Amino acid sequence: MENALDLLALSPPGWGGNLLRGLWSTFQTTLHSMENALEPLALSPPGWGGNLLRGLWSTFQIAAGAYALGLTLGLFGAFGKIYGGPVLRGTLAVYTTVIRAVPELVLILLLYYLGTDLLNIALTSMGFERIDISGLWAGIYVIGFVQGAYSTEVLRGAFQAVPFGQIEAARAIGMSAFKAHWRIILPAMVPFAIPGLANLWLIATKETALLAVVGFSELALETKQAAGATKSYFLFYCAAGALYLLLSLVSTGVFSLVERHFRRGQPQQS
Amino acid sequence: MDWSWLPEYLPRFGEGLWLTIQLLFWSILIGMSLAIPIGLVQVTGPRPLAWLARGFTTVIRGTPLLIQLWLIYYGVGSLFPSMPGIRDSFLWPYLREAFPYAVLAFSLSVAGYEGEIMRGAFRGVPKGELEAARAVGMTPFQVLRRVWLPRALQNTFPTLTGEFILTLKATPLAATITVFEVYGIGSIVRQETYKIYEPLLFVAAIYLCLTGVLVLGFRYLENRIPKQTRS
Structure with missing residues (x-):
């Protein structure tokens, strides 16, 4: 038995050392091939990782801008629906109904063309040159307009x-009336609005993906x-999915902290 | 506004509409059937399956549907041709089409969102009813089939309208993987006639009508289903 184990001794004439060396080189080649598989994701060219991260940053910028615009529209929309006359209320009802019933992709196209055309008509009639709106601002305005309909309903x-x-x-x-709104009603609204608004932020980050179309x-x-x-479709779409997931998980965490802050002093919900 | 192109393209819009309805129907049907086990294992366990279901819903709800669709069509779809023997199998004619990939992506999305709702619905069925079912000697499977599942489904029924509308609004994404449903036909018209607003407005009107039909239809159904009385 001892003789049999002698064959596995680490130093020659035993073969154990050879086995371990073999294991080590298998491990190295596996590691190397994994590195090769992930090489397209490297941060600097020829890797595309840097482009993905830049894309994530513009996604974040568009989503944040659109969210802010949507909140502003939503605040006006909500108070318009509450205090407005029949004409204003009717207009707002059409706005929220149509926006929420038509696919975002169709809306994005419509609003993009409508917005640039109207802006250029206005500019040329005032004697300015025609301009092209940059992707960032167009994305913010288009998604913000859609978000406005949803935040109107949440805030109302x-x-x-x-x-x-x-x-x-x-x-x-x-x-x-103004002071009552500023000091009492708006702060009291926040805890009720936060879950809906958090949801809207998550929708905004995901909706920016449609701008790719x-x-x-x-x-x-x-x-x-x-x-x-x-041509590594699988790798890149997985990587993009991971980045979006990261963004939404971090956002969920931040929003739960914000909600805890605004719910302080309120009775615990059962 | 110039609508002279409309009569020529109307039959194709009809085909597109039929494709949209098929996408919607299959995605909801498959998605809902997947949502039931996903919701159930999160309430009953076993633990590893519950974690798996939890992870699935988190990933689905945390990433854009467009990325999921492209991952499934371009990503998974590009892996198939390299598999040996798959070209000769009976599956190949389906794997070459884009439609099954779209249905798969939308179904998984429905399963993710609706699975989360089913979890709450299963948990929301009063314990006493399940205990009563066990007390009269039903097996666990009978409890599920006769009491637990029907009661949970009844509670999720109101959310179904929303799910149908959300899925309907997601179907235009299928046009990006060459499934030419209503929106896709609209894009073809835009390319062939160089008109921008008319096709888009027409497409928007179709979706508005479809949403209206869904809302009214479900309101009618909901009034016919006996309401749950809470004591």
């Missing part, structure tokens, strides 16, 4: 969730170009 729901007694109390101690440069289009150039 949040307004209606504020207990009426609080509004009455604010008026009763003599606050003007129109040809704006962001993560989805960069990925498509990289995948087409290298």
